[in-house]
Amino acid sequence: MSLFKNMAISAILLGLFAVVGTGMVSLTYKNTAKRIAANHRATLLKTLHELIPADQYDNDIFSDTIRVSNPALLGSNEAINVYRARKAGQPVAAIIESIAPDGYSGNIYLLIAIKYNGQIAGVRVVNHRETPGLGDAIDLSHSDWILSFTGKSLKNLKSRNWAVKRDGGNFDQFTGATITPRAVVKAVHNALIYFNQQRDKLFVPPTTKKEPAA
């Protein structure tokens, strides 16, 4: 009887602590969720503004999005976001949340902004796990390599030049890291190909929202 009582007290105590712990976490979550979402938006907007300056568009870039899916060219089986910048109703640029799936250590998440005329407005790495000191030079805080994409298009750079220099292309590789820049160059190139194929569908106004076929 007393053994049973002991077990019951321990179990109840443990249960109480679990309730208190979970309560603490869910209370914090409830109080912070909105702020966290707002912070994420602000950070994303800051990056978007680096690619497309705020004075070049006048629509609400966050609500003017479509979700598209193309595993071969956009690197993900899931649908990804495309933000659309317009000015006075005219399309300005599309910002694609693309993924380079063949990085040295997993996916490299990219934001690729492509102007309506097919030129790259800019590329940023949002998230990656490449080797510090080697592959992380794709990150703007480590080197300005990523800026070398700006202004490039399928017209002014031939398909075979969309590669790192070691592969006969136009982009620098890093000392000791070729896989990382190779993956990013390929992903940006693929995103451009996708953009050129789907451009008109990508800019379909939000009222007639339609997912372009992959």
Add this chain to the structure above:
Amino acid sequence: MKNSYLDIARNGLWSNNSALVQVLGLCPMLAITNTMVNSLGLGLATTLTLICSNVSISAIRHWVRPEIRIPVFVLIIASIVTVIELSMNAWFHELYDILGIFIPLIVTNCMIIARAEAFASKNSIPHAFADGLFMGLGFTLVLLLLGTLREAIGFGTLFQQIELMFGDNAKWLTVHLFGNYRGYLLAILPPGAFLGLGFMIAFKNMLDRRIERKRQAVPAKQRVQFVK
């Protein structure tokens, strides 16, 4: 068990240092210490977690039964780390962008539960607070030293990317030690962390031995003087 604050400080910073003597928390430590700024970030985040977990575990020490203490500690530590992560993400978002990746790593730091079990569950709240503070500081100092060594050898710089933590005003702190240094990869990769930590432990042991020898030598000398 009596603990003066001086003892707690000495334990945390030197004689029972969590990184050099207990060799706890290797996983986050070796992964993160490739630059000074990363090391400082992880050290501060760990210290904060350690203080919070030590204080709360000390506060509930009379209610926890010994047979369920480990799951209770795990529960509390996991809750605290999550609360800290969420709060930082909400209110210190810029800092979170830098330290955010380290905070989940803190859960893998066995030092936190070791201090809960070995110290906080047996001592008063102020003592547990002091223990968390000094254990955390001791850990931070070792991280910082290892980070400095690895950054200096690996990149040839000091305070690289300090602006991420202290804003653009601190950018001038970044020092390039050698002109046109190409970097030494081994120091940046995990083997460099193991080697660096190994040398640091060896150096600490050497110092300890020297101090011990001196302590023994002093009474011997006095004896000689007595004979004279």
